[in-house]
Amino acid sequence: MSENERVAVITGGSGAIGTAIATALQASGYRTVTLGRRGGDIRADLTTQAATRSAAAEVLEKHGRVDVLVHSAAIIDQMHLHELDADRWRAVQAVNVEAPLWLAQAFTPGMIERQFGRIIFIASDTLWSPPGGEFLPYVASKGAMMGIVRTLAMELGGDGIAVTAVAPGLTDTPIARSVNDPAQLEAVVATQAMKRALVPEDTASAVAFLASEGAQAMTGQVLVVDGGSTMR
Structure with missing residues (x-):
């Protein structure tokens, strides 16, 4: 790796969306490192703080720097209110919310140094339109x-970090097809202004833009990529 080559880390990098993001960032000139529980360049169990910090240390040891962190890993554990228990709730929050914080703690010192x-x-458009009560832990x-996102944007913006x-x-992925029949997928497309199924490359293109110099004035923002199902 050249001294000035930028490195992008993608969690959930072995999934359909994570793989598409890695491909898009590679095409943009980034060296990519994927983290995954069952696959990826580095195996990482993001459900525990210790394992997450260990994965971050391994990335820095092998690659020396991280310039872009994309958190794509997620647990979608469906539970209605009456089904909630602390262990399952905390597992969702550990991967979806806490893991990127521990990774950011490890990677931002270098980002600050390089400005x-x-x-x-x-994220997910379910934040604005939850599909059902069973998605409580995920939507939360x-x-x-x-x-x-908004708080870190304020804290880190002065150091050139968006x-x-x-x-x-x-999005049409193997996981989505495993829990939705074709009629359900078609019903979601029908709610969109643009009547086509979403594919992982749609999300990947938005990520590649946000990681580019063209987005250097954007921070604290969310790009909704759902074919116009959500207007905001």
Whole structure:
């Protein structure tokens, strides 16, 4: 790696959306490092603080720097209010909310030193239109995520670090197809202004833009990529 080559870390990098993000950032000139529990360049169990910090240390040891952090990993554990228990609730928050904070703690000192950095969260349009009560832990985690985006944008902006989010709608991925039948996927498309299924590359293109020099004046913002299902 050349001294000035920028490095992007993508959590959930072995999933369909994470893989598309890594490909898009590679095309933009970034060296990419994917973190995944079952795959990726570095195995990482983001449910625990210790394992998350260990993965961050491994990234820095192997690559020396991180310029872009994309948090795409997520747990979607469906629970209605009467089904909630502390362990399952905390597991969702640990991956969706806490893990990117521990990674940011590890990577932002280098970003501050270089006066450049991008932290990009993959949120969800379910934050504005929850599909059902069983998505309580997941939607709550995305709400917390947006609070983090805005607060970190204020804290880190003076050091050249932008903090943003991309909120995709229901995207055609193997996981989505495993929990939705074709009729359900078609019903979601019908709510969109643009009548086509969303694909992982839609989210990846938005991430690549936010990681680019062209987005250097954007921070504390969320780009909603859901075909116009959510207008805001």
